[in-house]
Amino acid sequence: MKKRCLLLLILLAVSLLGGCVENKYLESLGMITAVGYDESDNNELQGTIVLYQFNPAMQDVEKVLSSQANTTKGARLSLNFDTDHKLVSGQLRIAIYGRELAGKGISHLVDTLERDSSIGNMVYLAVSDTTAEDILTYEMTEKHSNKGTYLYNLVKQNVESELLIAPTLQEFITDTGSVGKDPILPILSASEGTLNIKGFALFHKDRFVKEIKNEDLFYIRSIIENYNTAGSVEVGLPLEPFKSHISRDDNSNREEMNEEEKIFIVLDSIKSDHHIKAGKQKKPTFTIKLKIDARLHEITEKLKLSEPKIMKLVEKETSKYIKKNIMKNIKMLQEAKVDPIGFGMEYKTVRNHGSLTQEEWDNLYKDATFDVKVELNLIRTGVTD
Known part of the structure; x- marks a missing residue:
């Protein structure tokens, strides 16, 4: 009987210690929920990320960081110097590409997402009506805990309502790699205190070449x-x-x-x-x-x-x-x-x-x-x- 009680005490202590370690681990992470890419004035790549920072004493904590580099990984390395949280991509929900950048081709940027084993192939892709930074830094009238999650849900509910074609990483890669099939991505816009889908970007392979209105997508x-x-x-x-x-x-x-x-x-x-x-x-x-x-x-x-x-x-x-x-x-x-x-x-x-x-x-x-x-x-x- 004493042995059983001792064993139960040991198991309880281990579970409590494990819980403490897990909490501290989460508190040290900056979970990326959205990324955005634009072409900077000096022809470098500008990367913008939205983080979810876990804090048990507060509600969801959002932080937006931006940096310039020659590559997406270079921008990511630079952003590490701007936060005390370890950046992780496992919770990435949406990637946004600035209009000007999308017009020049984004296959090399999409390929980076595909090569990251921590990122799922059901991540959504979108084009910004202006720049990705404009979308991810926009101050909305109605506050949301995390802009990356909000944008993901915005696209998701329209996919589920059959108002748009699922703009997943997997679909984009499949379409750009096929002869005789091109991708469609939603265009995100910021106006009147909110973020919305204002139209759709038609691609020829990996280049954005034509915009269509929401009402034309049905046909x-x-x-x-x-x-x-x-x-x-x-x-x-x-x-x-x-x-x-x-x-x-x-x-x-x-x-x-x-x-x-x-x-x-x-x-x-x-x-x-x-x-x-x-x-x-x-x-x-x-x-x-x-x-x-x-x-x-x-x-x-x-x-x-x-x-x-x-x-x-x-x-x-x-x-x-x-x-x-x-x-x-x-x-x-x-x-x-x-x-x-x-x-x-x-x-x-x-x-x-x-x-x-x-x-x-x-x-x-x-x-x-x-x-x-x-x-x-x-x-x-x-x-x-």
Whole structure:
């Protein structure tokens, strides 16, 4: 019995001592949650980091450090002189690249992240509307415990809501290393006391070459990935086809309708299925079929949606609208010489072009033709405005 009591006391003492050591160890660490890179005035690399410093006596403690060097590791070494905490990368959540730097290519910087064994491949990447330093040093009206964590959650919740494509380190490396596929990253902006996603950066390999607005991403994303219940989109349809179906009590002057008037519809609970097929001829031709099931969540005019012919009209006009915008965005991608959808990979597979180079695909892509078919099925209706 005495031996058992003695053993229990020893185990208890060891666990308590272990806890003390662990606390002291955490207190000595500066856990990097975000990094940012810009090109400095003297052509060096400017690195900015956001740290989480553990302090049991306080809530989350944030510290932002910045330094210049020729390499990312050089900047990291320099930053060590600015803190009494040991810098560690295991909690890195997001890496941000300044707009000017991203336009010159970031593969060498991304490669550094990939080579760091302490950094996971699900780290998010983003581009700053101005500089990465501007984003990471911005004073937000609503205080957050750690800006790196906030930015990670900002991107994460939009990925989970299917409003953007997951901009992970793994996806970026895969896309830049593939012939016929380019990355897309979110663009972060600082304004009116908050940080937000203001658009998306289209890359040709590792260079940022074109910005698109948030509302255009739906039409690009819909033929890259399938939606599964969380997606939503607002469309503005010409009012003319619906003129005779709008209730007269609310619209007594529809005879004098402006041609530019629109009826706005919000679709949500979107489920989609897309197929892209390349033709076998030498000139790239693609057939794109997109099938969408969605709920009509909101509409800005009073229509008798209980009548099948009116629902069919809404489906027809919305399908035409989505097709038009997909075609418009594909043309934009061709003109910008970027291929985030992966048409080149599909062409390469169908024609067995195992040796197709990026330069060869760039020359073929600009003359590619596309046949887009969209089928929308409204599964139920929601509220009307």
